[in-house]
Amino acid sequence: MNPVMELGDYLWMTFAAFLTLATFSFLYKDNPLYKIAEHLVVGVSAGYFVIILYYGSLKTQLVEKLYDGQMVYLIPLILGVLMWTRFSKKLAWVSRYPIAIYIGIATGLAIPLEMQTKVTEQLQAMMVELHWGNLFDGGLLNYTNSFASLIIIIGSLAALIYFYFSKEHKGWFGGVATVGIWTLMLGFGASFGFTVMARISLLINRVQFLDQWRITSVGSAHQEGSGSYTAVYILILVGIFGLLAFDLIRTKGKTDTDLT
Amino acid sequence: MKRQIPLALVFIFGWLMLALYFIPLEGAQKVNENMLDWTSIIGIFALALGIWSLITVNLDRIKHKKRDWQYSFITLFGLFGMIIFGLKFGGENSMFQGQESYMFRHFFNDILIPIYSTMFSLLAFFIASAAYRAFRARSALASILLIGAIIVMIRFFPFVAEYTRPVADWILNVPNLAAKRAIWMGVGLGIVATGLKVILGIERAYMGRD
Incomplete structure (x- = not known):
């Protein structure tokens, strides 16, 4: 990143740094800075x-197709509008129709696909030739x-x-079940370790971003021209x-009810 | 009318989609694609419900000055700001260039990305404290969990990576794969069973209460 940047870009970078620090402030406790970041996100x-969804789906899958004269797409349009009957207590039951069609389609699609990817293909992957002489x-x-x-x-079989x-x-x-739980535990441990590292x-x-922000603001001996925004x-x-210190003093010894 | 028709619709569309999957004709695949479009469209209208709910909840909080009501302004500002700057109209010289506009890109890159990635990185701290409680080697199973996690974690540690990487890779690609495969198969069969229950009308929770 070029350390010398336009004021507009620098202000956006500063805002991103502020939001990063505001989110990290949750490590202290739930506080107004964190709430700002939370509500903003x-x-x-x-x-x-x-x-x-408008430009990626609704426009291409509905609006443009209706303009092309594919009137069959009036059906999902009507079904979609029927979803909004949930706003009315009296008519809310009508929204069950589009929900039912949605669930029917999604379920009918999911059954063969899940069976194929999660069961058949997994079984297929296990059916490998074993070379006993060269194990x-x-x-x-x-x-x-x-x-x-x-x-x-x-x-896999023991875990099942x-x-x-x-x-x-x-x-x-x-x-066999004990071998299964041992396998599962080793797998869970590995997954956990991987998640932690991610x-x-x-x-x-x-932290690197905050450091970059510091370099851009305060300047670094290695980067010429940086340091205009100390x-x-x-x-x-x-x-x-x-603000965090103020929040600490303000809320010291007070319960949530006191602060409401 | 209120319950029987939705149940019939689930049954009809469920079996129709199942049947279409096994019919290798062009017409059947076309219908399949159309149906997928239908679900997307219905889903987007459902999103509008959620957005409306978000707006009314926040306006209600402001109106009645409920707890932390001031933050609702920030939520509404974020929502409308993103929508307005994401719209495309007014020609090439307009500031409303949709997803290519200056403001939309900055809202995404300098608001959404920093908060999301910081929130996920915060989990590193919480996960560490959870791990301390979960991983105390009080039993053989907890010890296996602990050993698996430690080996995989020190795989990334530069000083010892050379020695631990082969073991960690083996754990990730062999016992971890075996465990995942068993879980996937279980989940797959579970989804199929639940799906059949939904299509046959045994599972009706999606309809809510009268």
Whole structure:
């Protein structure tokens, strides 16, 4: 990013930095700065989806098709308008018609697709040829060899058995179910670790952004021409921490009811 | 009228879509695509309900000066600001250039993205405190969970990544895949069972109460 930027772009960057710090302030507690960011994101997200869905779907899938003379699209238009009968207590039941059609279509679509992607294709992926004579090809930790495939097959079947509750988990059945829960726990642990690291990546990204904002504002010895907006930078930081300090003093020893 | 017709509609459209999936004719696929468009269109009209609800709830909070009512102005400002700047009209020299407009892009890049990514990054802190409580190795199963998570986490740690990456990759691609596959199959069968219950009218929660 070019550290020397137009005032307009710099002010937007400063606003983004303010919102980043305001959101981070939730780590202290729920406070007015966080509430500003929270309420702003609700409104902006809703507005964003209105625009995206209008230009991305409604315009192309309804308005343009009606202009082209495809009058069959009057049916979803009428059904859509019927959804709005929910505004009336007396007529709210009419909105069940479009909901029913929506649910019918979505369910009818979902059944074969889910069966194919989540069941058939998963079973198909497990049906691999095992090379018994060369089970550990490429080493124990090679996840493409037959040993890995065998572990995946045994683990998946054992985990499925763990979820089968119509038979008591005792004897050999209980033993297989135990292997299943061990597999599941290792999988959950791995997924958890992966999620944590994804969040850490986002955190690093936000800290890097704040650092970039600092460089743009205050300047860096390595970046020529930066550092024109030191006053704004200091003002924002003093403002944010001042407001948090004020909130701390204002709410000290008070309950939520006192503050209402 | 109020219940029987919706149940019949779900049954008819549900079986129709199921049948269309298995008919490899061009006409059938065309109908399938049209039906998908229908769901999108109905969904967008339903979104309008949600937007209307958002506006009325916030106006009501302002009108009756309910708790934190001042923040409702911010929500409404964000909503209308994004909609107005996202609209496209007035020709090439207009400031309303839809999603290409200066303000719309800045609303997205400098409001939406920073708040969303910071909110998700905040989870790093909360997830860490939750992990402390969940991962205390009080049983063999909790220990397995702990070991799996730690190995995967230190996979990204530059000083030891060279040694931990093969083990972490193996865990992610073998036992993790086995667990995920079992869960997917369970979820898939669950969706099919629930879908059939909906089509056959056994599951009716979507209709709400009279």
